[in-house]
Amino acid sequence: MTSFNVIRWIVWKDFVTELRSRETISSMVFFALIVILIFSFSFSMDQQAAREVIAGIMWVAFAFTGIIGLGKSFSTELQNDCLEALQMVPEAKGAIYLGKVAANFAFMFVVEILLFPMFVILFNLEVVEEISLLLLIFLLATVGLSAIGTLFSALTVQIRAREVMLPILLLPLVVPVMIAAVEATKGALNGDPLALYGQWLELLAVYDVVFTVVSFWMFELVMDS
Amino acid sequence: MIACHAIGKSYGHFQVLHDVNLSIAEGECFALFGPNGAGKTTLLNILATLQRPSTGYYEILGMHGLKDKDTIRANLVFLAHGTHLYDELNAKENLAFALALRGHRPTDRDVKQVLDRVAIGAFADMKIRHFSAGMKKRLALAKAMLAKPNVLLLDEPFTALDTAGTEILRAYVRERLSENGTVLLSTHDHDKTRPIASRAGILRQGTLQEVAVEGLKSDDLV
Amino acid sequence: MTIHRVIRKVQRFQGWFGGGAALCLMVGLYLGLIGSPPDYYQGEVVRIMYIHVPLAHTSLLGYTVLALGSLWYLWKRDPIVDNMCQAVAALTAVFTALALGTGMIWGKPTWDTWWTWDARLTSFTVLLLILIGYLMLRTFVDDPEKEARYGAILAIVGFVDLPIIHFSVEWWRTLHQPQSISMRGVSISSGLLVPLLFMSVGMSLLFSYMLMVRTQLLYLDRLLHAKKGRLLSQFHLSKSDS
Numbered sequence: 001m002t003s004f005n006v007i008r009w010i011v012w013k014d015f016v017t018e019l020r021s022r023e024t025i026s027s028m029v030f031f032a033l034i035v036i037l038i039f040s041f042s043f044s045m046d047q048q049a050a051r052e053v054i055a056g057i058m059w060v061a062f063a064f065t066g067i068i069g070l071g072k073s074f075s076t077e078l079q080n081d082c083l084e085a086l087q088m089v090p091e092a093k094g095a096i097y098l099g100k101v102a103a104n105f106a107f108m109f110v111v112e113i114l115l116f117p118m119f120v121i122l123f124n125l126e127v128v129e130e131i132s133l134l135l136l137i138f139l140l141a142t143v144g145l146s147a148i149g150t151l152f153s154a155l156t157v158q159i160r161a162r163e164v165m166l167p168i169l170l171l172p173l174v175v176p177v178m179i180a181a182v183e184a185t186k187g188a189l190n191g192d193p194l195a196l197y198g199q200w201l202e203l204l205a206v207y208d209v210v211f212t213v214v215s216f217w218m219f220e221l222v223m224d225s
Numbered sequence: 226m227i228a229c230h231a232i233g234k235s236y237g238h239f240q241v242l243h244d245v246n247l248s249i250a251e252g253e254c255f256a257l258f259g260p261n262g263a264g265k266t267t268l269l270n271i272l273a274t275l276q277r278p279s280t281g282y283y284e285i286l287g288m289h290g291l292k293d294k295d296t297i298r299a300n301l302v303f304l305a306h307g308t309h310l311y312d313e314l315n316a317k318e319n320l321a322f323a324l325a326l327r328g329h330r331p332t333d334r335d336v337k338q339v340l341d342r343v344a345i346g347a348f349a350d351m352k353i354r355h356f357s358a359g360m361k362k363r364l365a366l367a368k369a370m371l372a373k374p375n376v377l378l379l380d381e382p383f384t385a386l387d388t389a390g391t392e393i394l395r396a397y398v399r400e401r402l403s404e405n406g407t408v409l410l411s412t413h414d415h416d417k418t419r420p421i422a423s424r425a426g427i428l429r430q431g432t433l434q435e436v437a438v439e440g441l442k443s444d445d446l447v
Numbered sequence: 448m449t450i451h452r453v454i455r456k457v458q459r460f461q462g463w464f465g466g467g468a469a470l471c472l473m474v475g476l477y478l479g480l481i482g483s484p485p486d487y488y489q490g491e492v493v494r495i496m497y498i499h500v501p502l503a504h505t506s507l508l509g510y511t512v513l514a515l516g517s518l519w520y521l522w523k524r525d526p527i528v529d530n531m532c533q534a535v536a537a538l539t540a541v542f543t544a545l546a547l548g549t550g551m552i553w554g555k556p557t558w559d560t561w562w563t564w565d566a567r568l569t570s571f572t573v574l575l576l577i578l579i580g581y582l583m584l585r586t587f588v589d590d591p592e593k594e595a596r597y598g599a600i601l602a603i604v605g606f607v608d609l610p611i612i613h614f615s616v617e618w619w620r621t622l623h624q625p626q627s628i629s630m631r632g633v634s635i636s637s638g639l640l641v642p643l644l645f646m647s648v649g650m651s652l653l654f655s656y657m658l659m660v661r662t663q664l665l666y667l668d669r670l671l672h673a674k675k676g677r678l679l680s681q682f683h684l685s686k687s688d689s
Contacts, residue, residue: 081307
């Protein structure tokens, strides 16, 4: 019961802080907009070319903004050395992890939902029929990114050169998520039958389960000597 | 009760602590003096379960510091350099959050009482961002008061506190001592510490040497 | 401070590993370069396989040792196990880079390209990135205890990830590239198998020998640093007393 309370309080604290400071989500959204803009300049795209690369651009933008959010998740804990207080919490390390994952997932997912209409408008996508499938893909991939990302956010925040080390350590490890998310999104945007890309959704689900469990177990070792 | 057994800590070839042996009984307040970089904060961090010693071990309340960390944490409060407060939360919310992580749920009356005791009751609903350093220290002290720990670790507690704040802190230390608590504090300020310290020691180059509280002059501390 | 008992044990038989490695590699190289016929399809080019495949095998073996050593360290917290992990990570990174390099050299005449997003090449690249990340991470932590712990965590997470990475890259490849370009084009006849076996065993022995020597070096280095720290602080202490 205490563990559940700790999860709730951590999520509450991150939400309230975000509502009052409006730092994380706004910086993520604006960064993503800039990424999209740069991409559309770098490839001069017609309708046909856009269909081919849009899924890739989308997930590069989501992953990079996600890393910004994940990095902030624990770097804000450095203010007034709050991280020390989290490290000294008796017993509930796993609960802290789950609370942080929930908050990070929520921030990333909100940003993805906010950005998606921009892609639809800027690249003339037709998505009415696949919208629920796309949401499912976003959900599965974001769970994976936040599960492993939260662990490495907590790890890199305690070392030198943390802003550089988070993407350097995290991106190779999320290669499967990126591949699966891009392929599945491409399939859904093309209106392919689900049977053609359903395997990617299964891969994402497996990744989510494996790395939530592994990170949950490892988080205690990150926080606690 | 705190007992250090030959605690050493090194970062590569930089040896911060050297076979520190120290035993503090219940109802005792030990004051740790020493020049900057002597290893005071490292020793407190180790005892607060934040760092692992390179050699040796310690016991707090009879529990092994490397094995029973969670039990120790539940009975210990560490007032560190950082105040462990969130800038975007107000005073009350900070208290509620910190206590919730320890598994406590203080009543509104308790919260109001401790905030009055550290004399920041009027700012209970104000964001910490707008607090001065001294007010933050007082709020951190209020957090410790609500947790009612058996062991209290204080790292340079008098910094940023005014005379009234210092008196509030000393009164709280006396109260913990009278209830058989154990207090270990690091400080540079001999005059402010003398009234509460029952024992004292100087940490130099990572080596601890016990001294008499009364005979200690500020010149000795450099 | 005394030398770790594990080191004293290892020192007694590490020479056998070094000698065995030299012997196996010499026999393997002779059989591979001179004593075996050229491949029916690839001609003389196939001989790079005798270096490339053992290097790749040994890299995977090395990463497995790194993951197991990391688990062992997190369990026992013996600093010498961490020295072993650090040594094995650096060696595995070198072997992986060499495996990638020889793979590229082999690819040029056979596929007419230095690089292709083949599933194995891609997985090995990701593996190399993880290992470089591991070595970088270690240099950015001040506290040796924390350095060891964080390294172990990254190594274990990466080890769990590797099969998933390989699997996903392979799926991705089958969707986007025709099957014709594939490592599996090489069918191994028994004439090639014997030298390959010698080279694989020799490379693993060489890896183990270098690992033992490197671990001792790192361990003695740490002892030396600790000793130096002790002497330095005693020196400063005696100076401040006088």
